[in-house]
Structure formats: C-alpha cells, structure tokens
Amino acid sequence: MPRLTDARRELRRAQIADAAVRCFSRNGLERTSIADISAESGLSTGSIYAHYRNKADLVRGAAREMLVRRADTIGEYAAADVPPDPDELLSRLTAAIDPVHARVGVQTWSEATTDPAVRDIVTDATDRMRAMLHDCVTAWLVKVEHHEPAPARELAAPIAHRLMALYQAELLYTALRTPIEETAP
Amino acid sequence: MPRLTDARRELRRAQIADAAVRCFSRNGLERTSIADISAESGLSTGSIYAHYRNKADLVRGAAREMLVRRADTIGEYAAADVPPDPDELLSRLTAAIDPVHARVGVQTWSEATTDPAVRDIVTDATDRMRAMLHDCVTAWLVKVEHHEPAPARELAAPIAHRLMALYQAELLYTALRTPIEETAP
DNA sequence: TCACAAGCAGAACCATCATTCTTTTTACGG
DNA sequence: CCGTAAAAAGAATGATGGTTCTGCTTGTGA
Numbered sequence: 001m002p003r004l005t006d007a008r009r010e011l012r013r014a015q016i017a018d019a020a021v022r023c024f025s026r027n028g029l030e031r032t033s034i035a036d037i038s039a040e041s042g043l044s045t046g047s048i049y050a051h052y053r054n055k056a057d058l059v060r061g062a063a064r065e066m067l068v069r070r071a072d073t074i075g076e077y078a079a080a081d082v083p084p085d086p087d088e089l090l091s092r093l094t095a096a097i098d099p100v101h102a103r104v105g106v107q108t109w110s111e112a113t114t115d116p117a118v119r120d121i122v123t124d125a126t127d128r129m130r131a132m133l134h135d136c137v138t139a140w141l142v143k144v145e146h147h148e149p150a151p152a153r154e155l156a157a158p159i160a161h162r163l164m165a166l167y168q169a170e171l172l173y174t175a176l177r178t179p180i181e182e183t184a185p
Numbered sequence: 186m187p188r189l190t191d192a193r194r195e196l197r198r199a200q201i202a203d204a205a206v207r208c209f210s211r212n213g214l215e216r217t218s219i220a221d222i223s224a225e226s227g228l229s230t231g232s233i234y235a236h237y238r239n240k241a242d243l244v245r246g247a248a249r250e251m252l253v254r255r256a257d258t259i260g261e262y263a264a265a266d267v268p269p270d271p272d273e274l275l276s277r278l279t280a281a282i283d284p285v286h287a288r289v290g291v292q293t294w295s296e297a298t299t300d301p302a303v304r305d306i307v308t309d310a311t312d313r314m315r316a317m318l319h320d321c322v323t324a325w326l327v328k329v330e331h332h333e334p335a336p337a338r339e340l341a342a343p344i345a346h347r348l349m350a351l352y353q354a355e356l357l358y359t360a361l362r363t364p365i366e367e368t369a370p
Numbered sequence: 371t372c373a374c375a376a377g378c379a380g381a382a383c384c385a386t387c388a389t390t391c392t393t394t395t396t397a398c399g400g
Numbered sequence: 401c402c403g404t405a406a407a408a409a410g411a412a413t414g415a416t417g418g419t420t421c422t423g424c425t426t427g428t429g430a
Contacts, residue, residue, distance in 0.1 A: 003406050028299040030215035033387055044409040055388065103298040110295030113288040113360050114213040123361055165354030172353060175298050176308055188376050218417055229379040240418065
C-alpha cells in the first residue's frame with residue numbers, strides 16, 4: 001500500500017506548520033486563509049487537508065510545534081554545565097526569544113481563552129517549562145549556593161514561578177514592540 | 186438638527202461596547218459576529234453601524250473602553266492613603282482582576298500583534314499603568330521607607346517594571362485558568 | 371406641540387473563505 | 401521497473417458574516 005513514508009509525512013506536516021506560523025505572525029490566526037498558507041508553503045489547498053483535518057487542527061498543530069521548539073531552545077540555554085543564577089537564566093531566556101514566535105505565541109494565548117484544546121496545549125507547555133525552570137533553579141541553589149537538596153526545591157518553587165512570569169511578560173513585550181518583517185513579493 | 190444628545194450617544198456606544206466585551210470573552214474577537222453583538226446588546230445590526238464605522242472600529246472602541254476601566258480600578262486600589270509596599274500592591278492588583286476582562290485583555294494583546302491601531306492603544310495603556318505603579322512605589326519609598334525623593338524615583342523604576350510584568354502574567358493566568366461563564370439561553 | 375433629521379430595525383447583498391470533489395501526478399512496495 | 405493507491409493540484413461549492421440599503425420610528429430643538 002504505497003503512501004508517504006512516515007519521515008516524509010512528518011516533514012510535510014512541519015513544512016505546512018512552519019508556513020502557517022509565518023503567516024500567523026504577519027496577519028494573525030483568523031486573518032490568514034488556507035489559501036495564504038498554501039501559497040506560503042508552496043503546496044495546494046487540497047493537499048493541506050491531506051495532512052490536517054481542518055483549520056482548527058492546523059492551528060493546534062502549529063501551536064504545538066512552536067511550543068515544542070521553544071521548549072527545546074530553552075532547554076539548551078537553561079541546562080548549561082554550570083547552573084546559571086536566576087538573573088542570568090532570565091537574560092538567556094529573553095535573549096533567545098524570536099519575534100515571529102513571540103507574536104504567534106501571544107496569538108496562541110488568545111486562542112486558548114476560547115478553544116479548550118489549545119488551552120490544554122498552552123497550559124501543558126507552560127507547566128512543563130515552569131518545571132524545567134524549577135529544576136534549573138534547584139540545581140543552582142544546590143551546586144552554587146550549597147543548599148541541601150530538599151529545602152532547595154522548596155525555595156526554588158516561587159523563584160521559578162516568578163521567572164516564568166517575567167519570561168511571559170518579555171514575550172509579550174517582544175510581540176508588541178518588534179516591527180513585523182515583510183516578505184519578498 | 187435633531188440627533189442624540191452627546192451623553193445619550195456615549196451611553197449607546199458604551200452599551201454596545203459592553204455587549205461586545207461579553208461576546209468576545211465567550212467566543213473571541215473574530216468568532217463573534219456583528220449579529221452576536223446585536224443580540225447581546227438588544228440593538229439591531231444596522232444601528233451598531235450608526236455608532237461604529239465598522240467591526241475593527243468597534244474592537245478598538247471596546248478595547249479602549251476596557252483598558253480605561255481597568256486603569257480606573259487600578260487607580261483606586263493603588264492610590265490608597267498610605268502607600269502599600271510592592272507585595273501588597275501586587276496582591277491588591279491581582280485581586281481586582283475580572284476574568285471576563287482578563288480574557289478580552291489577552292485577546293486584545295493578540296490583536297495588537299497585527300493591528301497597529303490596537304497596538305498603540307495597548308502600549309499606551311500599558312505605559313500609563315506602569316507610570317502609575319512607578320508613582321505609587323516612589324511614594325512608598327519616600328513616605329514609608331524614608332528615602333529622598335530623587336533617588337527614590339530611580340529605585341522605583343525597575344520595581345514598577347517588574348510589578349507590571351507580574352501583573353500581566355497574572356492576567357494571563359486568570360484568562361487561561363478561569364472557566365468561561367455561560368449566559369442564560 | 372411639531373417637523374424633520376437622525377436613529378433604528380431588519381432584510382438584502384456580496385465577498386471571503388473553509389471545505390470538498392475531480393483529475394492528474396507521484397512515491398512506494400514488490 | 402510497474403501497478404497502485406495515496407497525495408497533490410486546482411476548480412467548484414456552500415455557508416458565514418460584514419456591510420449596505422430601505423423604510424419606519426423617535427428624540428430634539430424651536
């Protein structure tokens with residue numbers, strides 16, 4: 001039964017999702033049509049439906065893809081050999097913010113206020129990221145500040161919470177203050 | 186030239202904007218039709234266009250209205266007789282967050298990533314609010330902590346910045362974690 | 371109280387998509 | 401290499417929803 005190999009299929013999905021993110025960043029979730037995404041991705045409208053059930057599904061897919069990628073970037077910066085102190089950690093995180101992703105990230109928050117599926121994706125990603133920060137801060141407290149592991153975890157929780165909040169605010173700042181880059185016509 | 190007196194006219198605009206905010210909170214900016222707003226406000230679609238040029242204009246109006254109201258609430262809580270310390274200030278601000286406004290607020294951020302007019306409304310409101318926090322923290326430093334006014338303002342700036350960030354994150358948290366209230370059918 | 375321009379209601383219009391259908395092309399397993 | 405079934409293209413469809421138009425109604429200033 002000849003169909004696309006799994007790897008190729010996943011590649012196509014990513015190709016579509018990436019194009020979608022670029023379009024979203026430019027025009028917002030609801031103002032980009034399937035036709036826009038098809039043009040940006042170089043595929044036809046019909047074939048998009050071979051990879052995503054419908055537009056809502058595509059939005060969810062793009063959101064998930066973007067959040068996973070962001071988590072990866074953060075993982076790299078956060079899990080350095082020597083755990084950075086919270087201020088340093090935050091500035092690394094903010095330095096890694098990509099304006100395109102910031103804009104779509106904020107749009108995703110908005111979508112999450114009404115679409116339960118997107119809300120779950122966003123809250124899951126947020127919780128996971130906060131957990132990563134928690135680990136990172138705990139490691140810093142233990143290895144650099146020489147706390148005992150058990151109380152360190154307790155101490156780290158509110159710090160991680162605050163880091164997350166400041167990161168989100170920075171994301172918003174970038175989304176609102178960065179000019180939208182044009183695409184070649 | 187008989188037309189509505191200014192006060193009455195302003196009342197109608199507010200009536201429409203309020204209905205719009207309720208609809209937005211339930212279904213999002215783009216998924217509420219003019220028909221929805223007309224039903225919620227008790228007016229007809231036609232008469233909405235007598236008060237707002239088009240939907241984008243209505244969205245801007247609703248956003249502005251909401252932000253002004255939020256600023257007023259914050260003003261009340263923030264400008265107490267005895268300036269509260271930053272922690273206390275933050276917890277008063279978060280206590281004053283209304284879930285409906287939180288959701289529409291986040292939706293407005295999203296719209297701001299795409300619509301320059303909304304972006305200006307949002308950034309202006311944000312800057313104004315940050316300035317209020319700055320004043321409040323400065324007053325606390327001077328009156329309670331007995332700093333000199335000049336260095337106090339300097340010291341207050343980053344604190345106000347952080348308060349603003351934490352407040353925005355709390356708004357997001359409320360928008361995502363609060364269940365959407367139904368309306369009677 | 372009156373006259374009339376504005377407000378208002380609701381139907382009608384029309385453009386814009388999401389989605390589906392049909393046909394052609396392509397990639398995979400044998 | 402080949403046959404086949406999936407994938408891709410692009411036109412067709414249908415619904416949705418913003419905006420406008422046409423009369424009726426109402427509030428306002430004289």
